[in-house]
Amino acid sequence: MEPVAILFDQLREIARGSIEILPQIAVAIVVLILTVLLNKLVKYGMGKALSNTNLRQSLKELFSLLISILVWVLGLMIAAVIVFPGLTPSSILAGLGIGSVAIGFAFKDVFENFLAGIIILFRREMRIGDFIECEDLEGKVEQIAIRESHIRQTDGQLVIVPNSILFKNPLTVRTDQDKRRVTVICGVAYDEDVDQSRDVIRKAVESCDTVYQDDKPIQIFAQEFASSSINFEVTWWTGSKPVDVRRSRDQVVGAVKRALDDAGIEIPFPYRTLTFKEALPVKQQNRDRSPETGEADPQPSA
Template identity: 30%
Template sequence: MESTITTAFNDLIDKLQGWLSAIIQNIPNLILAIIVMAAAFFMARYIRKFVLKLVKKRVPQESVANIIAKISAVVIVVAGLFLALGILNLSKMLTSLLAGAGVAGLAIGLALQGTLSNTFAGIVISFRKRIQIGNWVETNGYSGEVIDVNLKEFVLKEADNNIVVIPNKMILENPLKNYSLTTRMRVFLECGVGYESDLEEVEKLTKEVIAKTFDQVERPDDVEFYYTEFGDSSINYLCRFWIDAESMLEKLKSKTKAIIEIKKAYDKAGINIPFPIRTLQFDNELNFDESVLSNGYSNN
């Protein structure tokens, strides 16, 4: 029994001596690995601040700028960790870490597929110069001012002050119309006049009213005017002209102003804007047989 204990104790001492020798031999590598990790940590802090300052110049959304800066810091720390493990000759552990990170990343990616897609879509949208906060856009059946773009959603404020929250991935997957990219918008105005109207006079008067109402229209010939059809109660036309505007709200205000001024001019000139009516016309006189009527009453 004593010999067994002695043998086990000697084996333990030999094992500890072997570990001690290995530690002593690897002290330079251990110190170098610690220095690499410390350098990576401090470098990550400065790189995070630098990336945050750089991204904020391009991306107004603070949440998106912070996540990009944090990702850059994590990349630096992970690179330092892998380099330190390589210095310590722990290649097997490095391989195991990479394999584990790959499996964990796959599992997390499948579990958070929708969230991650919105996150990356938010980052992509934030770097798009043609989509900025304050722009008036139309997308996914909604129209309004962009008030926020974060890592999850795209937020619009409609003309009636309603807030619309749209997932970021839907913005990338669907068409988007940005009215703020240009400083000019075209107003379309449809109307109709009575069949008794002088069509040439109507065209001339409409163009003159538009030119007087809007400073952007320098002369009546700049207004496009086309008769489109013979309607049920009127001869219909389409009028188009350009205005200086960057939002649908300004366009609606201009269209309202044009309608008011055209109605005033038509009333003054005696031009009729008819509404749908139905006329019942009886051209034939009805002949009643008195004998039939009398027989009918007598039978009753």
């Protein structure tokens, strides 16, 4: 019976201890309820304060999240100290430090994307609505979240990109400015006058309404002696969005083609000249006469 008596004694001690800490548990529950109310109050005040700023919506949500985490950490620490008086804030922080190291190794990629997201949110160069290119990915930025960003490609597909990729790799913001330079290559035949061809191309580009001419010059340079043409590098400025670039390139190419045709300037096809080491013999075969007409039927020559 002694083991049974010992077991009952231990159960009585546990029950007595639980009854003794009931007031502390009640106080801890009150602290948690107050933490919930304080968290809502702080988030409401933070939202009111940030509503008058020009910060991004994602950045405002980040600040609210960080404040909420801070309030909950403080509330849980106070509740833990009340329930377990032996705990001290220093011992709790030490335990959190050891735990954070283990969690950091386990969730390395998650924290990497989280920190990259915070840095990206503070950037001014990449905004919602910008067209970007990164790691063979090109599209419009629709959302910048804490861990990931949403990129809408020009074909309509949505790509969810981890923020660490946008942070660690070279990123091209195509719509950082309102204007963007476009270049096409135009070739004319070797028999044509270079200066006349340049003037015709320039007037054709100047006639396009998608070409910005106020403070950005149209540049046309003879670039190279190609295999069958003299190539001109035609450069102008237009809108920075992809659709602006495609529309302007279409208009300029059509205008240049029409202008060169009207001026009688040839845009040559690729020429190929075959040279043989020895002369090739050409033989004429006999042609048979047609029995109906009496005329000779043409025969291919070799």
